Amino acid sequence: MKLERFEGCWTALVTPFNRKGEIDFEGMEKNILFQMENGANLIPTGTTGESPTLDWREHDRVITKTAKLAKGKVFVMAGTGSNSTKEAMRGTRSNIKSALMSQERIAGIGNIYSDEILFQARLYPKAKANQLNDRILERLFTGINEVLNTAIESQADPGKLPRHYLIPQRGKGGKCPVCNGEITAMKISGRTAYFCPTCQSNGTV
Numbered sequence: 061m062k063l064e065r066f067e068g069c070w071t072a073l074v075t076p077f078n079r080k081g082e083i084d085f086e087g088m089e090k091n092i093l094f095q096m097e098n099g100a101n102l103i104p105t106g107t108t109g110e111s112p113t114l115d116w117r118e119h120d121r122v123i124t125k126t127a128k129l130a131k132g133k134v135f136v137m138a139g140t141g142s143n144s145t146k147e148a149m150r151g152t153r154s155n156i157k158s159a160l161m162s163q164e165r166i167a168g169i170g171n172i173y174s175d176e177i178l179f180q181a182r183l184y185p186k187a188k189a190n191q192l193n194d195r196i197l198e199r200l201f202t203g204i205n206e207v208l209n210t211a212i213e214s215q216a217d218p219g220k221l222p223r224h225y226l227i228p229q230r231g232k233g234g235k236c237p238v239c240n241g242e243i244t245a246m247k248i249s250g251r252t253a254y255f256c257p258t259c260q261s262n263g264t265v
């Protein structure tokens with residue numbers, strides 16, 4: 061089944077637990093079947109899925125079980141949000157630029173600043189989020205921190221940003237502040253990403 065249009069009813073499933081603090085898979089199945097009988101598509105480990113209290117193995121088990129029950133009948137959109145940014149990235153198969161801009165996974169990063177973060181981390185915007193190694197992830201988190209703090213300090217005025225930042229050069233005909241190469245545009249999830257193909261080769265696919 062392929063989702064052609066985003067429509068219909070989608071239920072963000074709760075994740076039931078038993079008294080021992082383990083996932084109550086039996087209760088979960090009942091809940092899922094009830095939703096399916098009523099024609100709802102499913103969002104396991106989503107907004108109301110208790111994802112902050114699940115460890116990553118539990119997270120995966122809930123998603124796998126839901127997908128098995130729903131197969132061919134209703135759609136499943138798996139929540140990959142987490143209190144741990146590293147885990148959120150690991151559970152996300154999309155490209156890193158979309159993952160950064162996904163407000164459900166990491167709140168507060170928009171199109172322009174995600175470009176700057178990826179530039180500072182020297183990361184290719186279409187790199188797969190779940191294939192980044194620890195060294196690159198660390199660079200990414202440092203980039204998120206530095207760029208957002210710098211943006212706050214400069215009151216988001218591009219003229220006050222440091223010289224080695226991409227934003228003042230972000231656009232057609234812009235030159236990379238590091239290698240002086242041409243800044244390139246590419247469409248990702250309907251938004252235009254600007255990046256330097258020479259400097260941002262980490263995670264190239």
Ligand SMILES: [Zn+2]
Nearest residue numbers: 236239256259
């Ligand atoms: Zn460059």
